[in-house]
Amino acid sequence: MKGITDMTVTDVQSTEPNAQGYCEFSLGAFHFSRDEYFVHITWPTGKHVLSADVFLRALQRDVAWDFFYGTVNFDSVFGTVNHYGTVDMFAGRFNDAYRKAELDHTENFETPLIRDTFKAMLDDWTNASFDPFASPAETDKPFGIKDGSNTEAITRRRVAANRMVSVPGDEQVRTDETHPVNRMFADVPQDEPEVYPEPGFEDEVAAYNLYKYISRSDVTWNPSVVSVCKASLYCPTSEEYMLPVFHGNDRVEWFVQLSDEIVWDVQDRDTGAPRSKVTMKAGDVAAMPGDIRHQGYSPKRSMLLVWENASPELPEMIRTGKASVYPVDF
Amino acid sequence: MTEYVTKFGSLADYDKGSIDLINDQAKNYAFSNIFEVASSSKPWEKVAVGKNMQYVLEAIRAEGTSEWRTCAHDEFPLCMDGEVTIELVKLDTPAVPADKEGSVRIDGEPVGKKMGRIVLRKGHQALLPANAAYRMSASAPSVILLQTILGDDTVERWADICLS
Ligand SMILES: [Fe+2]
Numbered sequence: 001m002k003g004i005t006d007m008t009v010t011d012v013q014s015t016e017p018n019a020q021g022y023c024e025f026s027l028g029a030f031h032f033s034r035d036e037y038f039v040h041i042t043w044p045t046g047k048h049v050l051s052a053d054v055f056l057r058a059l060q061r062d063v064a065w066d067f068f069y070g071t072v073n074f075d076s077v078f079g080t081v082n083h084y085g086t087v088d089m090f091a092g093r094f095n096d097a098y099r100k101a102e103l104d105h106t107e108n109f110e111t112p113l114i115r116d117t118f119k120a121m122l123d124d125w126t127n128a129s130f131d132p133f134a135s136p137a138e139t140d141k142p143f144g145i146k147d148g149s150n151t152e153a154i155t156r157r158r159v160a161a162n163r164m165v166s167v168p169g170d171e172q173v174r175t176d177e178t179h180p181v182n183r184m185f186a187d188v189p190q191d192e193p194e195v196y197p198e199p200g201f202e203d204e205v206a207a208y209n210l211y212k213y214i215s216r217s218d219v220t221w222n223p224s225v226v227s228v229c230k231a232s233l234y235c236p237t238s239e240e241y242m243l244p245v246f247h248g249n250d251r252v253e254w255f256v257q258l259s260d261e262i263v264w265d266v267q268d269r270d271t272g273a274p275r276s277k278v279t280m281k282a283g284d285v286a287a288m289p290g291d292i293r294h295q296g297y298s299p300k301r302s303m304l305l306v307w308e309n310a311s312p313e314l315p316e317m318i319r320t321g322k323a324s325v326y327p328v329d330f
Numbered sequence: 331m332t333e334y335v336t337k338f339g340s341l342a343d344y345d346k347g348s349i350d351l352i353n354d355q356a357k358n359y360a361f362s363n364i365f366e367v368a369s370s371s372k373p374w375e376k377v378a379v380g381k382n383m384q385y386v387l388e389a390i391r392a393e394g395t396s397e398w399r400t401c402a403h404d405e406f407p408l409c410m411d412g413e414v415t416i417e418l419v420k421l422d423t424p425a426v427p428a429d430k431e432g433s434v435r436i437d438g439e440p441v442g443k444k445m446g447r448i449v450l451r452k453g454h455q456a457l458l459p460a461n462a463a464y465r466m467s468a469s470a471p472s473v474i475l476l477q478t479i480l481g482d483d484t485v486e487r488w489a490d491i492c493l494s
Contacts, residue, residue: 164406164457184334193456194449204459205418205446210408211338211453227406227455229477232385234406254380256364256387256475258410259338261347266354275354278361279347283339283410285379285387286347286361300334307477309382327360328381330488 011113012120021146023124027117028107030089034125037143041078043091043105046098048077052125052142057244059122060132064158064222066115069308070315071248073293076272079245080114084312087114094248094293096271126150133219135240135301159224166208171226173208174216184240184301185215188259211258214238214303221296223306231311240301248293251314252327253306257284260302264288265295290318290325338452339365340411341471349493362491364389364410368473370490374466376476377485384431386484388476392468398440399465401433402426405458405478409450412472416456418445419463426461432481436463 013026024033031042039055041048058074065072067082076095081088090106092098126132128148129140133156161171181188190212197205210226214236221243223235239262247253248269255262257280264278269291278286278294288294296304317323339345344365349356362379371377373393380387390407392414400421407416421442426434440463448456458464466474 163404164455167457185336186334188336189453191451193451193454195446196448197446198444201418201420201443201445204457204462205448207448207450207454207456209453210455215336227457227477229385229404229406229479232382232477232479234477252382254382254387256380257347259336261337268353274352276352276359277350278359279349281339281345281347281363282337283344283363283365284347284361285364286349286359287380289358300336303336307380307382307387309385311383314383323383326358328486328488330357330360330492 012117014120014124017146025117025121027089027109027114029105030091030107032121036145039125041091045103045105046091048091050075050078054244056122056126056130056132056142059118060154061221061245063115063118063122063154064133064156067111068247069253070250071269071293073246073248075246079248081248082250083108085111087111089114094270094272096273122154123149123151126154132244133222135220137240156219158222159226161225161227164206164208164227165210165213167206168203174213179216179218181215182217182238182301185238188212188215190215210236211303214258220301231309233308233310235306235308237304237306238301239296239298239304241298243294243296246293246295249288249290251309251318251323252290252325253288253308254327255280255286255288256305256307257282258303258305260298260300262296262298262302262304265297267293269293287327289327338410339363341365341369341473356493359493360488361493364475365473367491368411368471375485376481376483377487377491378480379475379491381480381486384479386478386480388478388484390474390476392466392472392474393470395467396465398436398463399433400425400436400440400463401458401460401478401481402428402430403460403479405433405476406455407450407458407466408455408475408477409452410473410475411452412468412470414450414466414468414472414474416448416450416458417465418447418459419443420445421461421463424461425463431479432484433478434482
């Protein structure tokens with residue numbers, strides 16, 4: 001495929017461009033095509049149509065997060081479940097009506113194959129003027145006939161500190177040259193902490209301005225790691241408009257609202273039945289239980305600290321009842 | 331052009347969110363507010379506001395001068411209000427076994443080389459390196475959120491702080 005340089009594409013099944021200029025893709029028994037406005041998905045027991053806007057924003061997160069923790073629901077029908085080495089792709093699996101009608105369909109793939117297929121599809125279906133990471137106010141529309149590509153935007157490097165941002169040899173702070181302050185964070189103070197290391201301790205005496213760092217993020221709804229305490233990861237992100245997926249948890253996940261406000265729509269993970277609306281304001285801390293799915297809405301660009309426990313044994317501990325789906329017992 | 335105002339909380343001015351229940355219990359979200367917790371905490375009390383297995387987030391009211399503490403693993407304080415000074419000392423001998431989780435108090439003055447000093451203001455995050463001794467001070471009430479592991483001195487008072 002043109003424009004893709006950092007991947008093996010030998011096993012990606014795709015066609016020549018259709019009448020609108022977009023290739024079609026197959027993975028297992030799933031088939032994907034797009035036209036000017038919509039993405040069409042078919043599988044042996046059904047078919048589905050969703051807006052190219054919704055699909056590309058969700059696909060971008062699934063690719064960038066490498067299938068993340070648990071379930072990434074593109075909408076109420078289609079999505080993926082991460083098994084950390086393999087990935088389930090499903091239609092209707094977490095939809096009560098599809099399940100009862102036995103029309104749901106799931107296939108499991110080795111991660112590299114689904115990763116490469118998704119990357120190729122994202123690259124082919126994203127036009128030059130559309131950035132799926134940006135808020136709708138910051139990018140052009142994804143619609144229309146095939147018009148160039150935006151490989152640079154969709155392959156942004158995901159930041160992942162080993163110890164902490166700003167520590168020598170680790171991820172570095174963001175500067176005007178590469179990361180100007182976002183228009184909605186123009187009032188965020190840009191001062192740095194005072195750091196006075198004694199000679200010989202420059203590598204261990206470290207601090208930086210996290211709010212300044214987040215104010216310069218050029219993406220939305222894309223957590224990146226800034227500090228690491230064993231398997232405890234601080235994953236701050238800048239949020240504007242809406243989370244393009246319903247994230248289904250396979251473990252408890254915590255949110256610290258650092259600035260402004262987000263409303264979370266919380267549903268049952270397996271059926272999609274509504275459970276609550278959680279309104280988080282600056283300084284609020286809340287857990288998302290391990291048996292829900294959630295989608296967030298941020299009216300103004302806000303700073304969210306997503307706190308993850310990355311322990312690989314957690315999903316199995318929850319499945320076997322050794323760990324709770326609820327955060328604390330009180 | 332619109333002047334956007336970014337709203338951060340503080341001890342003096344915070345607004346707690348809420349949960350609208352449809353088919354759930356508020357307890358399942360362990361929903362608290364860091365500034366509210368710090369408002370009702372004793373200076374340097376380490377109150378858990380987040381917990382995931384052994385890992386915790388502690389809300390700490392920084393006021394006056396803390397005791398010296400040390401920890402076998404890295405910890406990360408984020409200043410969410412006010413101004414906090416941190417002094418660091420490289421201990422000649424680690425004061426805790428390598429597998430000890432959470433920080434412990436050091437009696438008296440730490441023995442070792444001075445590593446340096448950091449002054450944090452709102453939004454600043456620092457590294458407390460493993461096996462360093464650290465002491466914090468704040469001339470006015472300030473707030474720290476600490477990324478660490480549940481330790482002997484972590485305070486859990488969920489029923490007091492969470493929406494239910
Ligand atoms: Fe999530």
